[in-house]
Amino acid sequence: MIKTGQQHIASLRDGREIYIDGERVDDVTTHPAFRGVVASIGRMFDFQSAPEN
Numbered sequence: 001m002i003k004t005g006q007q008h009i010a011s012l013r014d015g016r017e018i019y020i021d022g023e024r025v026d027d028v029t030t031h032p033a034f035r036g037v038v039a040s041i042g043r044m045f046d047f048q049s050a051p052e053n
Contacts, residue, residue: 002049005042012038 003011009029018025020033028034047053 003045004049005044005046008045009038009042 012029013027016028018028018034020031025031025034029038
């Protein structure tokens with residue numbers, strides 16, 4: 001089964017350690033440096049998982 005965008009975004013909230021400019025990012029899904037690309041990839045998962053596709 002192909003995961004949805006929401007499932008993909010939720011999977012990124014797994015406690016991984018990401019640093020940007022020496023500062024730890026608590027949640028890559030909401031951080032300004034990453035939230036745009038996270039949303040874009042989420043939309044790709046939604047497109048892929050749509051029954052008509």
